[in-house]
Amino acid sequence: xxxxxxxxxxxxxxxxxxxxxxxxxxxxxxxxxxxxxxxxxxxxxxxxxxxxxxxxxxxxxxxxxxxxxxxxxxxxxxxxxxxxxxxxxxxxxxxxxxxxxxxxxxxxxxxxxxxxxxxxxxxxxxxxxxxxxxxxxxxxxxxxxxxxxxxxxxxxxxxxxxxxxxxxxxxxxxxxxxxxxxxxxxxxxxxxxxxxxxxxxxxxxxxxxxxxxxxxxxxxxxxxxxxxxxxxxxxxxxxxxxxxxxxxxxxxxxxxxxxxxxxxxxxxxxxxxxxxxxxxxxxxxxxxxxxxxxxxxxxxxxxxxxxxxxxxxxxxxxxxxxxxxxxxxxxxxxxxxxxxxxxxxxxxxxxxxxxxxxxxxxxxxxxxxxxxxxxxxxxxxxxxxxxxxx
Amino acid sequence: xxxxxxxxxxxxxxxxxxxxxxxxxxxxxxxxxxxxxxxxxxxxxxxxxxxxxxxxxxxxxxxxxxxxxxxxxxxxxxxxxxxxxxxxxxxxxxx
Numbered sequence: 001x002x003x004x005x006x007x008x009x010x011x012x013x014x015x016x017x018x019x020x021x022x023x024x025x026x027x028x029x030x031x032x033x034x035x036x037x038x039x040x041x042x043x044x045x046x047x048x049x050x051x052x053x054x055x056x057x058x059x060x061x062x063x064x065x066x067x068x069x070x071x072x073x074x075x076x077x078x079x080x081x082x083x084x085x086x087x088x089x090x091x092x093x094x095x096x097x098x099x100x101x102x103x104x105x106x107x108x109x110x111x112x113x114x115x116x117x118x119x120x121x122x123x124x125x126x127x128x129x130x131x132x133x134x135x136x137x138x139x140x141x142x143x144x145x146x147x148x149x150x151x152x153x154x155x156x157x158x159x160x161x162x163x164x165x166x167x168x169x170x171x172x173x174x175x176x177x178x179x180x181x182x183x184x185x186x187x188x189x190x191x192x193x194x195x196x197x198x199x200x201x202x203x204x205x206x207x208x209x210x211x212x213x214x215x216x217x218x219x220x221x222x223x224x225x226x227x228x229x230x231x232x233x234x235x236x237x238x239x240x241x242x243x244x245x246x247x248x249x250x251x252x253x254x255x256x257x258x259x260x261x262x263x264x265x266x267x268x269x270x271x272x273x274x275x276x277x278x279x280x281x282x283x284x285x286x287x288x289x290x291x292x293x294x295x296x297x298x299x300x301x302x303x304x305x306x307x308x309x310x311x312x313x314x315x316x317x318x319x320x321x322x323x324x325x326x327x328x329x330x331x332x333x334x335x336x337x338x339x340x341x342x343x344x345x346x347x348x349x350x351x352x353x354x355x356x357x358x359x360x361x362x363x364x365x366x367x368x369x370x371x372x373x374x375x376x377x378x379x380x381x382x383x384x385x386x387x388x389x390x
Numbered sequence: 391x392x393x394x395x396x397x398x399x400x401x402x403x404x405x406x407x408x409x410x411x412x413x414x415x416x417x418x419x420x421x422x423x424x425x426x427x428x429x430x431x432x433x434x435x436x437x438x439x440x441x442x443x444x445x446x447x448x449x450x451x452x453x454x455x456x457x458x459x460x461x462x463x464x465x466x467x468x469x470x471x472x473x474x475x476x477x478x479x480x481x482x483x484x485x
Contacts, residue, residue, distance in 0.1 A: 161409055161438030164455070165399065194481040198457065221481065231479065244409070244438030246472070247479035250459035308438075326438075345399070345411060347423075 006181055008366035009142035010149065010301075011077075015105040018149040019077035020301045020366045022137045023048040023317050024130045026083045027070050029097055030055025030090035036111075036119045037085040040126035046134045048079075048316045051381045055092040059387035063092050066383050069271045069297040070097055075104030078301055078317045080140070081133030082106065083126050088114030107133060142368065148182030150366065151274060153295030153303040154258045155188060155320075157288035159236075160243025160308025164254015166325025166344040166354070167306035172260035173355020174304065174362065175279065179262040184274040186298060187259040188284040188291050190220040191235050195249025196256040205263040205278075212267040216283050235286055239309045243326075258306065270384050271297035288313055289382035292320065302366060304358065312336040314378030319371045323358060338372050396423050398441060402456035407440040407472050409454075414441070420469070432469040440472040452477050 010018040024047045028037040031053040041049035050073055054066050074082035074097075082101050086094035094110060101108040109129045116122045154175060156163055178185050193200065197214055204210035224231060235248040245251050265278040271294045274280040282298060284291035288311060292303050296318045303320045305311070310333040314320045324330050327342035339361060343349035349357075365371055398408040398420045408422060414435040420427040420443070427443055435441050440454065446466040451458040464476045 161440075165401065165409065195457070195459065195479075231481065241474060244436065244440065244473075246440070246474055246477045247460040248481050249457070249479060250454055253455040253457055253459065328437075347396075 006147045006363065007144040008147065008150075008363045009368065010145040010366060011140040012143060012145065013077055013105045017077040017105075018145045018301070019079070020319065020368070021078040021317065022046065022080045022134070022140060023078055024081045024083065024133045025050060025073055025076075025079045025317060026085060026126070026130065027074060027097070028052050028055075029070075029084055029086040029092045029094035032056070032087045032090065033085045033113060036113055036122050036126070037083075039119070039123045040083065040085065040130060043123070043127045044130040044134070047130045048379060049381070050316050052383055054383060054385060055090045057390040058091070058385065062385050062387050065271070067092055067097050067100070069294075069383065071100035072271060072273070072297045072299070073317060074101030074108060075106070076296065076299065076317055080106055080137035081130070082108040083130055084108065084110045085122065085126060086110060086112045088112045146181070147178065147363075148277065150178070150301055151184040151186065151299040152178055153186045153188065153292065153298070153300035155288060155292055155295065155303055156192075156255055156258060156306040157313070158307045158309035158311035159240050159245060159251060159254065160326060161245060162243075162325035162342065162345065163306055163308040164250075164257060166351075167308070167323045167341045168254055168257040169351045170325075170341045170344060170354035170358060171258045171304060171306050171323065173352050174260075174358040175258065176260035176262055177355065177359045179260070179278050182277045184277055184299070185259070185262070185279045186268070186274060186282045186295055186300060187264070187279060188282045188295055189255065189286050190216055190283050191224070191286040192248070192255045193217050193252045194221055194231070194235070195247070196252035199253070199256050200264065203259070203264050205265045209264055209267060213264065213281060216267060216281075220283075243308050268298065270294045273299040285384065287382070289380040290384050292380065293382050294384060302362065304362065307337070310336060312373060312376060312378060313380045314371070314373030314376075316379045316381040319365050320373045320378070321358070321362060321365055321371050322373065335376070336372055396421050398422050398427070400424065400443070401454055404453055404456045406442060406444050406446055406453045408443055410435045410437055410439050410441060413437050429469050432467065433471045435471050442466045442468055442470050442472050444468055446472075
């Protein structure tokens with residue numbers, strides 16, 4: 001790659017971080033406050049609802065993880081202010097959540113339905129507060145920022161045989177471009193790597209990283225086996241199988257190409273921000289909304305997502321760019337997918353050319369251009385939960 | 391060399407399967423960009439699905455991307471569709 005520093009037009013926040021969108025996060029602290037939060041977000045253009053449904057009757061570990069990750073959303077650089085909407089009797093400590101967000105650069109307000117006096121008053125107050133936050137955020141102007149300010153999540157979903165042959169290898173070229181610029185890139189989806197361990201071992205920057213990668217994958221396999229169920233029908237999914245992917249190993253060998261050729265410098269638990277520039281691996285599930293929720297919690301301002309069968313999903317606060325190597329999917333699911341990488345299979349473009357095309361489009365999205373998922377209003381959010389609901 | 395439409399992709403030189411680049415019909419001759427494989431499809435093969443290019447005996451690995459993607463559950467003949475009916479994962483199987 002060239003040594004030139006590539007830039008995009010981003011919003012520089014008071015803490016020095018750079019956002020690519022200006023959104024107010026509306027954060028219910030439990031499932032019972034979700035409806036009020038949804039009503040607020042539905043009435044304010046620029047408000048993003050985090051559809052959190054837990055907060056009560058869960059394990060301490062799940063509540064602690066949710067509190068941490070919701071706080072990371074509240075302090076995410078794409079967020080210009082947060083409204084925490086609490087019911088008032090839930091286990092999750094909404095005041096603690098609001099205090100954690102207050103340690104970030106942007107304002108936060110806590111509305112407790114049982115204190116404010118019902119849903120209607122809460123919504124009325126919440127709408128006014130969200131509008132105020134957005135009005136103040138109008139002071140942020142986009143300015144040139146280096147690509148090294150970006151954290152980018154790599155995801156694939158609804159894969160078919162074209163994913164491993166076209167879209168994922170092209171995303172690998174794109175990922176290498178980001179790493180060369182000093183960005184933080186996150187590869188994820190542990191359950192989709194069973195069978196690609198030999199590739200990951202070679203790609204690990206140190207023996208210690210290799211050890212942690214293999215251990216993470218082994219734990220995932222053990223976790224699944226303990227349920228007494230087989231992977232087939234889950235990894236790969238019925239759609240993957242219809243699309244020509246027979247086994248999880250085959251899926252993994254195509255999946256791992258997303259990360260290009262850069263060394264893997266670190267292994268992160270779900271939702272943990274990368275500690276260093278370069279390519280990190282995050283332990284996320286193969287479930288796409290839950291995986292992307294973790295990538296964005298980890299600070300990804302943008303997620304890039306390859307698909308074969310066609311997956312339209314987005315994220316509450318981060319643009320998600322869609323790429324497919326399946327020409328039929330691109331044409332048939334008109335408006336759901338941003339980029340067509342099928343030219344690699346017909347020989348009209350090389351993997352490198354498509355990778356560079358992804359990179360150029362990515363810079364436009366970072367500078368404000370809406371993705372197909374954003375234009376459709378996609379705003380998925382699914383918090384990982386490991387334990388039962390009591 | 392005779393010009394023929396490329397209809398399969400060999401992902402890695404060591405692979406014992408290739409991938410259909412379009413829907414293949416029974417009897418279609420398989421042609422990769424390296425040239426004719428002198429082999430015909432023994433069944434219709436959907437786009438993106440795999441075709442064996444050598445005999446793969448039951449219990450032997452199926453190789454794609456130059457790596458094991460599972461083992462054959464039946465003897466597989468060259469030109470045969472390779473999928474869930476004759477290939478099984480070695481991973482994530484309940485004990």
